[in-house]
Amino acid sequence: MSTNFSDDEVTIIQEPRLWRDERWTAQVIKNEDDEGWAVAMTLVGESEPALVGPWTMGRDKKNPKPLDAAAFHTLVKTASEVLRRHEQQLHAKLHKSVKVDTPAGRIQVLLDIVPDEDNPYATLSARNEQGETLAQVRVAASFRLTDTSAAAWVEGEFQQPPR
Template sequence: MTEPTDTDTLPLHEDRLWRDGLWTARVIKNEEDDGWAVEMTRQGDPEPALVGPWTMGRDKKNPKPLDAAAFSTLVKTASEVIRRHEQQLHATLNKHVTVTARDDRRVRVSLAIVPDEDNPSATLSAHDDADDTELARVPVSPAFRLTAASAAAWIESDYARPR
């Protein structure tokens, strides 16, 4: 993330550039056709969270000016895009399955991956589904595939570290 300067945080309300709070809307020429696009960038983020088509003005050549109502809608949409992306990333990095062990106890097995360009890691853990007591925790490869079968095999091995 780039550090914001004082001028990056001041409100700005222009026809093609609108900044208020954490967001900046910028109307740009659409590279794919003769129209216009708007990009929404969250302060400190290197890339826009949202890029979408923007309406032409009455002269059919220039873009419609940004205004408070449009900016508010764009902020809500861009925030939702980021929220969905974060939810998807969380779901990708944190998996859970619940299996029944030999003793008919329900065990919730979780895989938590910590992405890191230099040293990614992962942890496999088991919890009693009834009272949430931790039964085991071991480091595993971030490439470990958590399935009901791999969870059951881990439990059957008395929680020996999977290879």
Template sequence: MTTSDPAPDLAETESPETIHEPRLWRDNGWTARVLKNEDDDGWAVAMIKDGEPEPALVGPWTMGRDKKNPKPLDTAAFNTLVKTASEVLRRHEQQLHALLHKSVAITVGGERITVTLDIVPDEFEPHALLAAQDAAGDPLAQVRVGAGFKLNAASASAWAEGGYGRPG
């Protein structure tokens, strides 16, 4: 697919130039671009973090006074959009972290043990690392398991009580 957009590829540009135009605002590592909403007569704004191929946020944009053209971007609107888009990215990162990193605390032989499961989403060999630490944070064991391994108190206890071998 070819595109006639003369804008430089932001992923390749080290520090994109600052732009403050009514429909394009680039500053502080972010680009806001006001676009025609293809679904209706309205407008949308896309917030793209420098170096990222996809927008972090796309949302409706306010019409101008003439009810035909979009309201121009300004400093206050841009700063609000940056804050909102940053929050969206932060929540996405937290959700991804929660999906890939699990932890459960168990007691084995009177000792408190923390068992963690860290999923490695490798394209060719997805797997996970199952690890145990004592109450002081010292490592007790680590084994590679399938990415679909289910970590819960029962599976962690069985693994620890079985001597930290490769779970079945």
């Protein structure tokens, strides 16, 4: 079953080896590593699949089991979770935070990396317990935020850290 929409919309497809909705495409492909089949889940607009996994053989033990609505929805849920975990890992890699206890109270030191292809950099900032920014400096994207480096920056009265 195929439904065509205007050029701005995605074509909905529901075929044995290819399903597509507004966001995802599931395509059953020959598994190059063995005799079996795999399914690739690709987000609309992306060139690479978010998920590739094994796919069940059909009853004849030669051809893949056809895609259906239940399988497609399960695949969408799994692929969406893979993307969500990837985004969480990327966020954790680019945004780090450490807390430093001082006589004036606890200070949160944050490192936010900007992964620019030509000129990556990071912003090192400090906030008090009320969330007010106490200091902010630009540092190299390779700056390592640790308990020790955060404490040294706070104790040094937020001077530009050495490169």
